[in-house]
Amino acid sequence: xxxxISLAGLPLENLRRKPFRTASLIxxxxxxxxxxxxxxxxxxNLNKGLTSMEERLGADLMVVPQTTExxxxxxxxxxxxxxxxxxxxxxxxxxxxxxIAQITSQTYISSLAAACCAEKLQIIGFDPQTDxxxxxxxxxxxxxxxxxxxxxxxxxxxxxxxxxxxLYGKTWPVVAQLASTGTSLDNSVFVNKATVPQMxxxxxxxxxxxxxxxxxxxxxxxxxxxxxxxxxxxxVADNIAKLDPQLAxxxxxxxxxxxxxxxxxxxxMLSYMLVFVVVLWVMGLIVMLAVFxxxxxxxxxxxxxxxxxGATRGMLISIVIRExxxxxxxGGVIGVAAASLIVxxxxxxxxxxxxxxxxxxxxxxxxxxxxxxxVFAVLTAAVASLFVAFRLGRPEAYLTLREGE
Amino acid sequence: xxxxxxxxxxxxxxxxLIAIAPHTFAxxxxxxxxxxxxxxxxxxxxxVGALIAVLGVIALFVAPQIRIGLNIAAVLGALLAIxxxxxxxxxxxxxxxxxxxxTRPTLxxxxxLTIVFSAIAIWLxxxxxxxx
Numbered sequence: 427x428x429x430x431i432s433l434a435g436l437p438l439e440n441l442r443r444k445p446f447r448t449a450s451l452i453x454x455x456x457x458x459x460x461x462x463x464x465x466x467x468x469x470x471n472l473n474k475g476l477t478s479m480e481e482r483l484g485a486d487l488m489v490v491p492q493t494t495e496x497x498x499x500x501x502x503x504x505x506x507x508x509x510x511x512x513x514x515x516x517x518x519x520x521x522x523x524x525x526i527a528q529i530t531s532q533t534y535i536s537s538l539a540a541a542c543c544a545e546k547l548q549i550i551g552f553d554p555q556t557d558x559x560x561x562x563x564x565x566x567x568x569x570x571x572x573x574x575x576x577x578x579x580x581x582x583x584x585x586x587x588x589x590x591x592x593l594y595g596k597t598w599p600v601v602a603q604l605a606s607t608g609t610s611l612d613n614s615v616f617v618n619k620a621t622v623p624q625m626x627x628x629x630x631x632x633x634x635x636x637x638x639x640x641x642x643x644x645x646x647x648x649x650x651x652x653x654x655x656x657x658x659x660x661x662v663a664d665n666i667a668k669l670d671p672q673l674a675x676x677x678x679x680x681x682x683x684x685x686x687x688x689x690x691x692x693x694x695m696l697s698y699m700l701v702f703v704v705v706l707w708v709m710g711l712i713v714m715l716a717v718f719x720x721x722x723x724x725x726x727x728x729x730x731x732x733x734x735x736g737a738t739r740g741m742l743i744s745i746v747i748r749e750x751x752x753x754x755x756x757g758g759v760i761g762v763a764a765a766s767l768i769v770x771x772x773x774x775x776x777x778x779x780x781x782x783x784x785x786x787x788x789x790x791x792x793x794x795x796x797x798x799x800x801v802f803a804v805l806t807a808a809v810a811s812l813f814v815a816f817r818l819g820r821p822e823a824y825l826t827l828r829e830g831e
Numbered sequence: 832x833x834x835x836x837x838x839x840x841x842x843x844x845x846x847x848l849i850a851i852a853p854h855t856f857a858x859x860x861x862x863x864x865x866x867x868x869x870x871x872x873x874x875x876x877x878x879v880g881a882l883i884a885v886l887g888v889i890a891l892f893v894a895p896q897i898r899i900g901l902n903i904a905a906v907l908g909a910l911l912a913i914x915x916x917x918x919x920x921x922x923x924x925x926x927x928x929x930x931x932x933x934t935r936p937t938l939x940x941x942x943x944l945t946i947v948f949s950a951i952a953i954w955l956x957x958x959x960x961x962x963x
Contacts, residue, residue, distance in 0.1 A: 582926035613927055767943060771936030774926055 433741065437748040444721075451717055452757040455803050458710040459761020463799035465703045467769045468776070469696050470791060475608030475783030476692055480685050484559040485650035486659040488679040489520055489666060495677040498648055499684050501610060507536035507548035509636055511645040512676075519673060520649045523665040525657035530556040533622050534647040535629075535636050537593050537615075547583060547593070548614040551622040559650055560616055568602035575599070575624060578616040581606035591615065594628035608777065608785030648679075692782060707806070714810035722746065722814045746815040747808060754807025758800040766796075834955045835891060838898045841948035842887030842905045849912050849941050850880025857937035859930040860923055869922040869930035875915045876938060883908040883945060895956040902949040902956070909945035912938055 431439050441448040490498045490510070497508040517531045533551035552560050554572055564578050572578060579585050579600045590597045593615075606612055617625070626642035629635055637645055653662045663678040722729075729742050769776070770786075777784030853859050853873035860869050883905050890901045916922050916938045922930040 584923070584925040767940050771939050772933070774932040775936070778927065778932065 433737075433745075437745050437752060440745070441749055441752060447717070447721060448753065451714065451753045451807075452760065454710050454713050454717075455754050455757020455807055456761040456764065458707055458806065459758045459799050459803045460765045461703050461706045462802060463762045463795060464765035464769055465699045466795050466799070467765070467787075467792070469699065470787045470795065471608075471773070471777075471784050472692055472696070472780070472782055474787050475777070475785040476685070476689060478607045478785050479609050479688065479783040481607075484562070484652070485681055486653045487651040487662055488681065489516065489649040489651065489663075490647065490677045490679055492675045492677050495679050498677070498679045501534065501548065507546045507610075507613070508534060509536045509647075510534060511637060511641065511647045513641060513645075514672070515644060516646055516673075516676070517649050519670055520651070520666050523662060523669055525654050525662040525665055526651050527654040528556075528558045528652040529649060530558060531646040531649045532557075532560075533619065533645050535622070535625060548610065549593070549622075549625060550614050550616050551619050551625075552616060553619050558652060563604065564602070564616060567604055570601070572601065572616070572618050574618060574620045576601045576617070576621070579603045580612040580614045580616075582612040583615055594625065595632040596628045606785060608783040688782060695782075711806060711810055714807065715813055718746075718750065718811050718814045743815040747811050750807040750811030751804055754804035755800065757807070758803030761803065762796050762799050834895065834952070835898070837948075837955055838902055838952035839887045839890035841952070842890065842902070842945065843884050844887075845909075845941050845945040845948070846880045846882070846884030846887055846905075848880070849883060849938060849945070850877045852876070852937050852941065853930075853934050857934045859934050860928060867923050867930075868920055869916075869928075869934060872916045872920045872922055872930075872934070872938075875920060876912060879908055879912045879915060883912070890952075899953050899956045902952045905949040906946050906953075909942040909949065912945070913942035 488498055491512050494508075494510040497510055500506065501508065511533060517529065520526075521529050530553055532553075535549040535551070537547040537549055550560070554561055564572070568578060575598065577591060577598050577600050579591065579602070581604055583591065583600075583603070585591055585600045585603060589600050591600050592598075598615075600615075604611075622645065623639075623642040626636055626639065630639070651659075651662060653659055659680050659682065663680075666676070666678075667674050732742060732745075733739075773784070773786050853869075853876050859873045860867055862870055886901045886905045886908065890898045893901070911919075916935040922928070922935045925931060
């Protein structure tokens with residue numbers, strides 16, 4: 427008994443009988459969907475990383491030792507751990523400048539690789555009494571005061587199951603682990619200032635001392651300043667430089683400027699990505715138009731036969747459009763799945779390679795974007811088929827069928 | 832012939848990649864004092880990958896019904912290839928470690944691709960033969 431093909435099942439049967447043409451069309455749509463969904467997810471993750479970075483930069487101005495500005499900037503974005511510090515009491519001198527609303531200091535030490543199989547960590551010593559940058563963030567997840575010898579760990583820090591971390595051959599208790607920010611702060615541990623000398627002493631026992639013992643209790647890597655309303659960070663920096671000849675040579679980092687430059691490089695990259703996706707999409711649309719046209723052209727006799735059997739012009743148009751919709755949907759699903767296999771499992775690696783704040787968006791946004799990508803893929807296939815579908819059925823069916831005789 | 836190639840080539844390629852990836856392009860951490868979990872994962876994946884590749888080679892010489900069985904075995908092997916770095920042995924817990932960032936996702940992706948291609952091969956081989 428021969429299989430019965432209904433009008434509703436005809437588009438699927440047509441696609442099945444021409445596997446090479448169908449596979450080619452699905453491949454084109456899948457490539458477009460990979461570019462669209464993958465590109466959009468990267469853009470969304472980068473934007474989320476940037477927003478997170480802006481939230482973490484509570485200071486308007488950082489005073490750092492001469493020539494260490496780039497190291498301090500790297501600390502704010504996505505850089506390697508560093509150790510640098512002033513060798514004199516800088517905070518009290520800087521505090522005398524005009525235009526300062528809040529002032530605090532931090533000490534940065536780069537650890538050795540923490541215990542086994544871990545990368546170097548950035549140790550950040552801060553003063554919980556005066557801090558206005560890290561403390562509010564820590565307070566959102568740990569409501570007690572950080573005790574001496576205790577640590578708060580960034581999201582990527584490998585904390586052992588007993589809630590400790592091994593640094594410089596010593597085990598330190600971790601009282602809280604912070605949420606991911608997409609910046610290098612995720613690879614940092616935070617301690618209070620009183621813990622810094624303990625760390626320096628511990629470092630001397632296992633390797634080269636990270637800083638001379640005499641500086642351990644007073645070393646300051648950066649002075650963070652929130653400027654008063656009506657003052658500009660650059661003006662306050664000038665005021666500081668004029669205070670003392672010693673301060674004339676210090677380095678200044680403007681976290682707002684770091685955010686702005688990161689935003690600029692991010693926007694440049696996003697615009698290149700957008701151009702690439704648009705060009706690819708236009709090319710894909712042209713290829714699909716060409717394939718649909720040639721396919722409809724070579725199937726003229728088939729459509730003429732259907733007309734003679736009683737199919738209306740609308741029915742023929744509907745068959746072609748439904749074939750395109752099935753192709754678009756299949757290509758879209760394959761494309762979204764293929765992009766997901768790259769973007770999600772390799773999220774950490776992509777973030778590291780980009781050297782930009784990169785933070786995975788939530789499941790709701792991912793599902794929403796997948797849906798948009800699918801709709802876009804289906805619409806593209808539908809638009810490509812619409813151009814040729816309306817040419818169908820125009821010639822006389824009998825003449826078409828006798829063509830070439 | 833087409834079905835035979837589809838049932839064997841992907842298994843051979845992905846099996847070989849699963850076996851060699853943790854030792855080459857998606858390398859794990861170097862053994863220093865004590866071998867870490869990722870080292871044992873890399874060792875285990877040699878066996879799992881080789882098994883999948885051998886199933887692919889055998890599929891070149893057998894009847895379609897047996898190929899279906901071999902591809903079911905390849906799917907189970909791929910599930911094992913995914914379970915080794917995620918559940919059974921694991922990798923280093925540090926999120927920025929190469930084995931965590933590259934090796935584990937690579938093995939997951941290769942495992943998923945093996946499952947997808949094997950499932951398609953099973954479907955192709957289980958279809959009734961074409962009428963002439």
